[in-house]
Each structure stands twice: as structure tokens, then as C-alpha cells.
Amino acid sequence: MMREFKDFIAKGNVMDMAVGIIIGAAFTAIVSSMVADLINPIIGLFTGGLDFTNNYAVLSGDVAEGTSLEAAREAGANVFAWGSFVMAVINFLIIAFVVFMLVRYVNKVKAMAEKPEEVAPEVESGPSELDVLLEIRDSLKKA
Numbered sequence: 001m002m003r004e005f006k007d008f009i010a011k012g013n014v015m016d017m018a019v020g021i022i023i024g025a026a027f028t029a030i031v032s033s034m035v036a037d038l039i040n041p042i043i044g045l046f047t048g049g050l051d052f053t054n055n056y057a058v059l060s061g062d063v064a065e066g067t068s069l070e071a072a073r074e075a076g077a078n079v080f081a082w083g084s085f086v087m088a089v090i091n092f093l094i095i096a097f098v099v100f101m102l103v104r105y106v107n108k109v110k111a112m113a114e115k116p117e118e119v120a121p122e123v124e125s126g127p128s129e130l131d132v133l134l135e136i137r138d139s140l141k142k143a
Helices: 002-009 012-046 070-073 081-112 129-142
Strands: 057-062 079-080
Touching: 002 012, 012 081, 070 079
Parallel strands: none
Antiparallel strands: 057 079
């Protein structure tokens, strides 16, 4: 089993996967910052400062009206944090769109890098053997 594990680790695909996971984690941090620091304020500007993150419904417990989600959780209330879920969905959609655009761009670059096989242009080499034989036959018929 140890030998199989060593063979698995030694394959290049595992290293590629590890690099992909590390880059993905860094990319997620960048996109999360983009959403929190750039996109959410723009959404808030258009929606009059609406931020879904603190929207929740109290399922059990005593929480004063207007209490933040974090304060409600610290108070021990059981809350249905639907606003956090909405923000997570928005983050996912943005990340999915950015990844889609990245993959689309990489595919275009790959397609440009791959040169199509050069096809030799067809050069007319004169009449074919059949054409010559037909011409001889026709000239013999005339004679």
C-alpha cells in the first residue's frame, strides 16, 4: 500500500492538482475581497445601502429588533441567517463567472497557440493519365 501511495504522489497530476488547489485558495481570497470591498458597496449604492448579510429571522430566543446577526448569535438565539446565504450565493455566482471568463480566455490562448497543420496547396501538375489516354483515343478516332 505504501508503494502504491508513493507512486500516486510521484505522478505529475498530483502536483498539478496541488498547485491548482493553492492557486484556487488564493483566487477565492481575491474574489471574496472583490465582492466584500468592491461589489457589495456598489450594490448597496443602487439599493439604498441594502446589505443582506445581517438579515435573519429569529427561530428561538429573545433578540431585540435591529440587533445585528453576530450579536443575536452571541446572545444564544437560534437564527435563520438567510441574508448570509444570499450573500454566499452572490459570491458563488461572481466566482463562477470569473472562472468561466478565465477558462474562456485560456481556451482562446490555447487555440491561438496551436497552429493548424499546414496543408500543402494543391498544385496542378498537368493532365492526369486518364485525360491523356482520352485525348489519344479522340485523336485516333479523327484519323
